[in-house]
Amino acid sequence: xVTLKELAAKLNVSVSTVSKALNxxxxxxxxxxxxxxxxxxxFNYKPNRAAINLKNSKTKTIGVIIPNILNHFFxxxxxxxxxxxxxxGYNLITCLSNESYEKExxxxxxxxxGSVDGFIMSIAEETQINNFxxxxxxxxxxxxPIVLFDRVSEKVxxxxxxxxxxxxxxxxxxxxxxxxxxxxxLINNIDELSVGKLRSKGYVEAIENSNxxxxxxxxxxSRTEDLEEKIKTYFKNNMQIDGVVxxxxxxxxxxxxxxxxxxxxxPKNLSIIGFSSQEVLHFSSPKLSTVSQNAEEIxxxxxNLLIDKLENKTEAFVKKIETVKFSLNLRGTTF
Amino acid sequence: xVTLKELAAKLNVSVSTVSKALNxxxxxxxxxxxxxxxxxxxFNYKPNRAAINLKNSKTKTIGVIIPNILNHFFxxxxxxxxxxxxxxGYNLITCLSNESYEKExxxxxxxxxGSVDGFIMSIAEETQINNFxxxxxxxxxxxxPIVLFDRVSEKVxxxxxxxxxxxxxxxxxxxxxxxxxxxxxLINNIDELSVGKLRSKGYVEAIENSNxxxxxxxxxxSRTEDLEEKIKTYFKNNMQIDGVVxxxxxxxxxxxxxxxxxxxxxPKNLSIIGFSSQEVLHFSSPKLSTVSQNAEEIxxxxxNLLIDKLENKTEAFVKKIETVKFSLNLRGTTF
DNA sequence: CTGTTAGCGCTTTCAC
DNA sequence: GTGAAAGCGCTAACAG
Numbered sequence: 001x002v003t004l005k006e007l008a009a010k011l012n013v014s015v016s017t018v019s020k021a022l023n024x025x026x027x028x029x030x031x032x033x034x035x036x037x038x039x040x041x042x043f044n045y046k047p048n049r050a051a052i053n054l055k056n057s058k059t060k061t062i063g064v065i066i067p068n069i070l071n072h073f074f075x076x077x078x079x080x081x082x083x084x085x086x087x088x089g090y091n092l093i094t095c096l097s098n099e100s101y102e103k104e105x106x107x108x109x110x111x112x113x114g115s116v117d118g119f120i121m122s123i124a125e126e127t128q129i130n131n132f133x134x135x136x137x138x139x140x141x142x143x144x145p146i147v148l149f150d151r152v153s154e155k156v157x158x159x160x161x162x163x164x165x166x167x168x169x170x171x172x173x174x175x176x177x178x179x180x181x182x183x184x185x186l187i188n189n190i191d192e193l194s195v196g197k198l199r200s201k202g203y204v205e206a207i208e209n210s211n212x213x214x215x216x217x218x219x220x221x222s223r224t225e226d227l228e229e230k231i232k233t234y235f236k237n238n239m240q241i242d243g244v245v246x247x248x249x250x251x252x253x254x255x256x257x258x259x260x261x262x263x264x265x266x267p268k269n270l271s272i273i274g275f276s277s278q279e280v281l282h283f284s285s286p287k288l289s290t291v292s293q294n295a296e297e298i299x300x301x302x303x304n305l306l307i308d309k310l311e312n313k314t315e316a317f318v319k320k321i322e323t324v325k326f327s328l329n330l331r332g333t334t335f
Numbered sequence: 336x337v338t339l340k341e342l343a344a345k346l347n348v349s350v351s352t353v354s355k356a357l358n359x360x361x362x363x364x365x366x367x368x369x370x371x372x373x374x375x376x377x378f379n380y381k382p383n384r385a386a387i388n389l390k391n392s393k394t395k396t397i398g399v400i401i402p403n404i405l406n407h408f409f410x411x412x413x414x415x416x417x418x419x420x421x422x423x424g425y426n427l428i429t430c431l432s433n434e435s436y437e438k439e440x441x442x443x444x445x446x447x448x449g450s451v452d453g454f455i456m457s458i459a460e461e462t463q464i465n466n467f468x469x470x471x472x473x474x475x476x477x478x479x480p481i482v483l484f485d486r487v488s489e490k491v492x493x494x495x496x497x498x499x500x501x502x503x504x505x506x507x508x509x510x511x512x513x514x515x516x517x518x519x520x521l522i523n524n525i526d527e528l529s530v531g532k533l534r535s536k537g538y539v540e541a542i543e544n545s546n547x548x549x550x551x552x553x554x555x556x557s558r559t560e561d562l563e564e565k566i567k568t569y570f571k572n573n574m575q576i577d578g579v580v581x582x583x584x585x586x587x588x589x590x591x592x593x594x595x596x597x598x599x600x601x602p603k604n605l606s607i608i609g610f611s612s613q614e615v616l617h618f619s620s621p622k623l624s625t626v627s628q629n630a631e632e633i634x635x636x637x638x639n640l641l642i643d644k645l646e647n648k649t650e651a652f653v654k655k656i657e658t659v660k661f662s663l664n665l666r667g668t669t670f
Numbered sequence: 671c672t673g674t675t676a677g678c679g680c681t682t683t684c685a686c
Numbered sequence: 687g688t689g690a691a692a693g694c695g696c697t698a699a700c701a702g
Contacts, residue, residue: 051679053385113381386695
């Protein structure tokens with residue numbers, strides 16, 4: 001890599017002249033600027049990033065910590081983050097916590113030494129179950145901003161971007177009730193997560209508020225259990241079920257396939273609403289009705305929130321914490 | 336952030352003493368080492384990354400460029416890359432080219448200034464269609480190593496990690512032939528990509544080599560067309576089809592669902608083999624037979640290849656280019 | 671055993 | 687208009 005020093009030597013000028021010329025300083029004569037730029041071009045000069053970072057004590061880099069990249073929702077949020085960050089001239093250092101507290105902890109530690117200017121993250125399952133937040137506070141104390149999305153924690157005093165999970169599940173359930181469904185099952189595959197609890201609550205309160213004498217019916221499935229098997233068995237033992245609200249990414253599609261294999265007519269005899277993203281929809285037929293999670297928007301909003309904190313640092317301590325809540329739409333083709 | 340200087344001041348020793356103590360230099364007395372480390376601990380000292388990068392002219396960071404993170408195959412490769420990189424003490428800067436040559440070009444330019452030590456990437460669709468490789472050569476000329484995976488180019492002189500696509504499609508097709516299928520359709524959704532061409536070739540040659548008078552039958556679908564619609568129409572007009580080889584990530588599952596909706600018995604009257612990853616399998620019932628793409632292994636191997644180049648730099652120019660080819664297994668539950 | 675010095679590549683004040 | 691010098695935080699050769 002060519003350095004300023006080398007360019008300066010070749011041009012018989014000082015390093016500072018070269019630097020100023022490249023930065024269009026008015027101090028330097030038009031002529032010199034031209035000569036310098038020309039040479040820089042031919043030698044394909046690029047300012048050394050590490051030097052600039054050191055000088056500016058900032059990196060224009062965002063640390064992103066994702067619990068599970070194989071989950072389509074997170075992949076899509078990352079997609080949104082990347083779009084917006086690139087647009088605004090930021091790079092991403094991506095870490096995958098793989099739902100482990102230890103990995104999440106290590107990633108934060110590792111990057112909080114001048115590798116990144118701030119973090120965007122969703123909390124690992126293990127972290128959320130144990131309600132650990134000290135590691136986040138440690139980072140915030142170092143004046144490194146964090147934006148939390150989806151899986152958040154009220155204990156942590158930072159910006160948060162979430163969807164209105166309670167509302168989404170409430171509306172989805174109401175939709176089924178208004179269709180005339182009498183036995184609506186909730187399939188809950190993510191009971192330990194904050195979002196899971198909120199969605200459950202939405203379902204329960206919709207059932208209760210409906211005043212039609214409906215009863216809640218919840219099938220909780222843990223990560224280690226066989227989703228398909230569990231659903232199949234439950235359906236067999238509860239043939240009266242005529243509506244399903246699935247609050248995670250995949251169980252809705254599984255339920256749909258299981259029901260079809262049992263020759264249940266969809267949507268005539270069974271109506272299913274899931275939280276899957278649009279992209280997996282061509283894996284089901286008829287198409288599953290879904291609640292859109294606005295994943296891409298969540299990513300973009302997170303970036304904007306973070307960069308705002310970063311670049312208006314003077315206000316950073318004055319500015320209040322924001323919580324952006326997306327409301328959701330029911331989308332679907334078959335209902 | 337605390338610096339060495341600050342620690343030194345508090346301890347009334349020189350900066351270099353602190354530095355050496357922290358790095359366990361034998362030059363420093365046990366006593367001093369202890370004092371220094373203790374203070375470093377209480378002030379939560381972390382060496383400034385930018386300074387170290389500048390000093391060492393390396394970053395312990397790998398640039399990863401992925402064409403499309405929403406494609407499950409790439410997500411899984413990234414997963415593998417991240418696992419291995421973390422294990423070996425490297426960070427990832429992730430860029431998404433979004434199948435665009437321009438974005439790919441920019442990402443390379445941007446990071447090739449001391450932001451990363453090397454690249455792991457899969458070529459964007461646009462880049463591959465136009466067979467652009469100059470931008471890669473530019474990077475390699477700067478002695479920054481690149482490892483290409485999956486979508487590779489023979490024109491570029493660097494390490495490559497691929498699966499044996501030809502072989503996989505050949506074997507999958509042969510499998511159907513040996514089952515006694517007479518009218519085997521190839522669904523090709525990725526005709527422009529190197530992997531698509533190789534897989535097509537495998538299919539064609541398997542049909543020809545079978546010596547059973549079979550004919551090739553290829554349904555090419557472009558990105559812009561409606562996959563489901565196209566497949567449905569084709570099936571309707573070609574009811575004799577009794578076997579399908581789907582060479583991309585999703586069309587196998589779509590074909591399976593379409594066939595089921597047409598009341599075709601699977602696998603009795605129609606046998607389908609896809610290249611989907613295991614994870615999407617619970618979206619189909621009966622389970623699609625798939626060719627395993629070893630995505631995670633591809634990621635891990637890429638990291639190892641790159642770090643090998645990076646850390647044995649003396650040999651880098653001697654060491655020959657490696658092409659790692661994974662062979663594939665047919666997996667599935669219904670055959 | 672500890673300290674001084676130089677330098678990684680760059681920007682920026684201050685002199686000339 | 688241009689250059690010298692200092693400094694970002696760190697390491698390492700050399701001196702004491």
